[in-house]
Amino acid sequence: MPERGAGRRAAREPTSEVSRAKRVRKGVWLxxxxxxxxxxxxxxxxxxxxxxxxxxxxxxTEFSTIQSVRIGESTCGAAEERLRDVCETGGxxxxxxxxxxxxxxxxxxxxxAAVGRSRPAAVALGLVGVVVLFxxxxxxxxxLDDKRGLExxxxxxGTDPQTGGGYTLEILAGVLALLACGAALLRExxxxxxxxRRRDRPPAADAEPIPDRS
Numbered sequence: 321m322p323e324r325g326a327g328r329r330a331a332r333e334p335t336s337e338v339s340r341a342k343r344v345r346k347g348v349w350l351x352x353x354x355x356x357x358x359x360x361x362x363x364x365x366x367x368x369x370x371x372x373x374x375x376x377x378x379x380x381t382e383f384s385t386i387q388s389v390r391i392g393e394s395t396c397g398a399a400e401e402r403l404r405d406v407c408e409t410g411g412x413x414x415x416x417x418x419x420x421x422x423x424x425x426x427x428x429x430x431x432x433a434a435v436g437r438s439r440p441a442a443v444a445l446g447l448v449g450v451v452v453l454f455x456x457x458x459x460x461x462x463x464l465d466d467k468r469g470l471e472x473x474x475x476x477x478g479t480d481p482q483t484g485g486g487y488t489l490e491i492l493a494g495v496l497a498l499l500a501c502g503a504a505l506l507r508e509x510x511x512x513x514x515x516x517r518r519r520d521r522p523p524a525a526d527a528e529p530i531p532d533r534s
């Protein structure tokens with residue numbers, strides 16, 4: 321008579337083998353990725369660092385203040401609760417969280433340009449930087465002096481529009497994305513020249529004279 325529970329143990333064994341194989345594959349992939357990143361060189365590390373920092377600033381922008389209106393001697397945060405939604409504008413509200421999406425995309429592009437040596441990823445990094453700077457300088461900048469209609473209630477002298485820290489983060493993010501693009505493209509220009517030098521260099525074996533045995 322078969323032992324009770326033997327069938328269950330037999331069913332669990334293939335599952336444990338599959339999970340163990342998945343962990344092994346993940347470990348191999350991670351070691352391979354770290355090895356590629358370590359061997360990519362300082363310029364690739366710079367591309368990755370600039371891209372990741374740009375992405376972090378894009379995300380931070382969406383959770384920061386782009387513009388606020390100072391009412392009298394009080395900041396927007398100290399104003400009445402009914403006025404806070406009017407006198408302060410955050411990045412997420414201003415951009416409909418579009419920079420959050422661009423930040424995630426920038427992370428992927430930075431890894432593709434730095435580790436994968438992808439030229440399209442490098443160019444896309446530059447395009448993301450241009451888009452972010454366009455949003456900051458063309459779309460956001462004209463709204464920095466907007467008093468949100470509060471001057472009707474508090475007067476022109478009683479309302480003072482102020483630029484929030486999120487606007488600065490936004491510009492820095494765009495600039496860093498462009499720098500990451502430039503570093504990635506520079507890396508691609510340096511690489512072929514090094515290959516040409518190595519190819520044109522005569523082998524050491526050819527430089528040694530062959531002794532005459534006659």
